Amino acid sequence: MKLPDAEKLCEQLAAELRPRIGPQSAMIGLYTGGAWLAERLHKLLEMKSPLGLMDIAFYRDDYAARGLKHDPKRTKIPFDVNGSDLLLVDDVLYSGRTVRAAMNELFDYGRPASISLVVLADRGGRQLPICAQHCGARVEVPAGMRLTLKQEGTKLVFALEPDRAA
């Protein structure tokens, strides 16, 4: 099946977000794919506040079943979350559980004025009442497969791989 062009979607998202960037705007990317995308968007939008990066490993809801993942990255939020209009960036929106975990972690840093969710692709299959305010594309993904973002050199590309968690 043909996957959308991640590079093109990234530029479209930047164009969509540009008019919404204000003085309180800040961005946080979720490791790993969301962090790559956020790095891109943050640059394209020439945002003033530094970029935040978050690993939600310590807030996952499947810790009891799966344990801790092997290489959690250190969450770095180099700005004051309180009162900010946050753009939370992830590569693929699926069950919504990652976003739930990210919001829980965020509130341990402070109380943002607002949070908007930005994703490159929405593959449906939500298990929680979460939706993206800014979405590059809707993508049908065959059962048992996982849609992921990869970095090939400096290029972002989508890939399909068997879902080991399924």
Place this chain on the structure above:
Amino acid sequence: MLRDPQLNANGELQHLLSIEGLPREVLVQILDTAESFAGVTEREVKKVPLLRGKSVFNLFFEPSTRTRTTFEIAAKRLSADVINLNIAVSSQSKGESLLDTVANLSAMQADIFVVRHASSGAPFLIARHVKPHEHVINAGDGRHAHPTQGLLDLFTIRHYKKDFTRLTVAVIGDVLHSRVARSLIHGLTTLGAPEVRVIAPQTLLPSGVEALGVRVFHDMRAGLKDCDVVVMLRLQNERMGGALLPSAQEYFKSYGLTADKLHLARPDAIVMHPGPMNRGVEIDSTVADGPHSVILPQVTFGIAVRMAVMSIVAGN
């Protein structure tokens, strides 16, 4: 082949009993995870929900302040409930056996036992008898091991020196009685430190210490030359039977770390000490409080390392 009692069938860490025998990947996983937890300990809400609903029992059959407190803080920052038992003045003094004590606590729905015991091997004994969902962490057993101290030492070294593969590390003092030294030496060799030295009088070295892969020095000045990391050990008066040393003053003269001796190490050398320090016995105050000292950061890092160990074992 007999399986390491610390690892489950998938080779994952189920209990932390000793650094000896732990594969490199597991050590690196603990250090990497601790690095992420170090970020948590720097923010305003220093708590994550990982161990919500779990009970951590601190079983200290030997007195300890720093280790017990940092385990308690670590468990609380993981949102676990912590129960501190000072066994020295409790059931054991009434004659209860170690395994009976543990069985009773298990009946109170324990998830993690943090154990300090004067007898080498006590945490191993407990680990063999606990239920599959229960985990044991060794917080120091006799002269044998103190793996979380070893890990926090490794974390500290990696934090300041980045890479183990070019380091010269000196461990100085009472190696004979030190479970900290043993744990650290095993960790350093597993992570590829090319030169680990021990510096001590013959009477404070275990026989056959060279088998651990270390170079032995009796002359402190020769041993300190060009070291990147200097680890001082506490002179363990309470474990010393017989006359192993002439006097504390004599010891300080030969094996106490002074600014003058530290000059022989590399200019960017770091000085570590597992605490509690005997100032004027193994280390001079000017060094303990000086620019090379990372003794207090060690304590802070110890919390993140213990968070990492608890969250890894409880998830496996």
